Amino acid sequence: MSELSASKMHQGVKILHDPIRNKSTAFTDAERDALKLRGLLPPRIHSLAEQEMRVLGAIRSKVNDLERYLYLIGLQDRNETLFYRVLMNHIEEMMPLVYTPTVGKACQEFGHIYRIPRGLYIGPSDRGHIREVLDNWPHKNARIIVVTDGERILGLGDLGANGMGIPIGKLSLYTACAGIHPTQCLPVMLDVGTNNEELLNDPLYNGVERRRIRGEQYDALVDEFITAAQDMFPGVLIQLEDFGNANAFRLLQQYRQKTCLFDDDIQGTGAVALAGIISALRITGGELSDQRLLFLGAGEAGIGIADTVVAALVDEGMSVEKARQHCWFVDSKGLVVSDRGEISASKRPYAHKHAAAGSFIEAVKALQPTAIIGVSGQAGAFSREVIEVMGEINQRPIIFALSNPTSKAECSAEQAYDWSQGQAIFASGSPFEPVERGSRTFVPGQGNNAYIFPGVGLGAVASRARRVTDEMFLRAARTLAEQVTDQDLELGRIYPSLSRIRDVSALIARDVAAIAYSQGLSDREEPEDIMADIESQMFQPVYPHYA
Structure with a gap:
């Protein structure tokens, strides 16, 4: 084979093996000639929409979610534009496949x-x-x-x-x-x-x-x-x-x-949970300053949520010490209290003066929380007794079973609604199907960090921020909560529909970027229209033209 013919072959095959540039059967006749693809592809030219149709059919024919995951990852490795077209147009169906659970x-x-x-x-x-x-x-x-x-x-x-x-x-x-x-x-x-x-x-x-x-x-x-x-x-x-x-x-x-760095398990989880609490309070009618939160699990997620709640209360004028009194923890040794003995540095600010409680249900009965937040990875830890006691304490108990994946959730959506007689305000880390109870349909909210970290990240990189601050996450939580509609709340959903997540991310990015500009965290000149600047930087899954 001559050097020239080898070069031509390499040019044609190489673009088909490049997931960024590959268009597969969407290459036009002119592109096939210009890029030496003639004969390397089937003759029929398909639109991106037709390719999307083929992908959806293939995914839905798979026998389980792991097979669907493998198909999608394989598509990502072959054709990123098509992969993101499918993912973005069918986010509610595809996100549980490419991410949790x-x-x-x-x-x-x-x-x-x-x-x-x-x-x-x-x-x-x-x-x-x-x-x-x-x-x-x-x-x-x-x-x-x-x-x-x-x-x-x-x-x-x-x-x-x-x-x-x-x-x-x-x-x-x-x-x-x-x-x-x-x-x-x-x-x-x-x-x-x-x-x-x-x-x-x-x-x-x-x-x-x-x-x-x-x-x-x-x-x-x-x-x-x-x-x-x-x-x-x-x-x-x-x-x-x-x-x-x-x-x-x-x-x-x-x-x-x-x-420019953050920890999503600490700060992202904190922001998404705070947003859910703020939305839940639109149903209960209470104020954040009236809440007592009891966490099951005192790791990164739990401490991150508590720190974010404390930041929100301080922002409302409360002292740090008083704000921390609104957050209580149960770990593997029971209720975290000040006289328990050795306590890790991250838990110490939340080790309050109180009698010991060896189990979670004991802590619920003793503290009478308005909300319980599960971040323990202990499947089934929110037992029927726990949910029923929460329902006796609160007319509308807030039940967040946030552990991932679904198999680790502290309770299911169905359990939360059934055991609370339909009064629970429920959110989970992984998705649960809607629950029919009598004449009502409850749509569980998913407290997924995907509502927070993409928007924060976009705002930071679009503004060229040198740091990511707690204020940015606090603003992101409030922006997310603002996107929950009355219609969402009527369904029991305290987060926006996932179908709106790209718009929500852009709004969060706008507010994060505004903080970066106003606090001198960016050397970039602030654009006249921050939202337009954000949107102009967002990738769209469309094929380029090569000829």
Whole structure:
């Protein structure tokens, strides 16, 4: 084969194997000639809408959600424009497949279903060369990095390198929900080992075969990564995802003032839960300052929610000390109280003076909360007795079962509505189907971080913000709550329909960007119309013209 003919063949095949440029059967006759694709594709030219129809048929024919996930990820690897067209046009159907709850199962099986690499893996052997690893990424315009070390994947625990499914899924939502261009999204796995014996004994596990590194070695790896990422991609936003409690809080505190960085499990969860509480109060008629919140679980999510609620109360004029008195925690040892003994630094601000309570139901009876918030990963922890007692205490009890995936939820939507005689105001982390009860249909709200982090991220990168602040998350929570309509509330839904999530993300981005500009956190000149500027930067899934 001549050099010229080889070059032509490479040109044609290469574009078909590039998920960013590939249009598959949508290439026109002129494009097929110009790009040397003639004969490499079936002769029929299909529109993007027709291709979408084919994809939907294929997905819906699959026998289970994991097979649907695999088909969608395969499509993402072949044709990103078509993938995002399907995801965005059918977000309520597709989001549970590309993210929670299906992504949890995919992470558990990651080594067994692995097909095509996506993202970057960085481990202890890369120390001293992490910038070189980042330089191997083909897209030099990364604006958002989602990074995990796989220690606390959803409610599933330590999944090691299998946790790469989480950054991949989160970044898919950044594009679908907020319009961050796919080439600007970089998933990163800090593969520091795993303490999961099952994975260490699995011959198909993809990660390093060693137990987790800790201490100085771990910190040095993280620091080199964050420094190299800032150097390689100036102004990049780094989102910490699914780190263990021991590292998540301290890494956030260590780096949040030095770089554009946030922890979604702490700050994103806090904002989405606060938004749900604000919306629920439109039903109960109460004020935030009247609420007593009881958390089951005192990890990143619970503390993040409490800190955000406290910030909102302080913003309303309450002192920090008094605001913290509105939030109580039950952990594995019972009610967190001041005289219990050794208490971790993150829990200590919420260790109030009170008699001990060894179980959650004891704490409910003693404290008489207006809302219970489950972030424990303990399936079924909100028992019938717990829900019934909450219904006796409150005319409209607020029941948030936020643990992911669905199998880890503290109770189901049906249980919450049935055991409360239809009076519960319910939200969950993973989706539940509508519940028929008598003549009413209840549509459960999904307190999914996807309502928050894409908009915050878009606002930060659009404004070139140097920091992501607590005020931005507080504003994001209020903006989200403002998008809940009276019609939503009539259905029992305290979050907007997922079909509106792209519009909601744009509004959050506008408000986040406005804070960045007003507080001098951006060197970019504030645009005359922030919303128009945000919308102009949002990716649309349409094919380019090549000829």
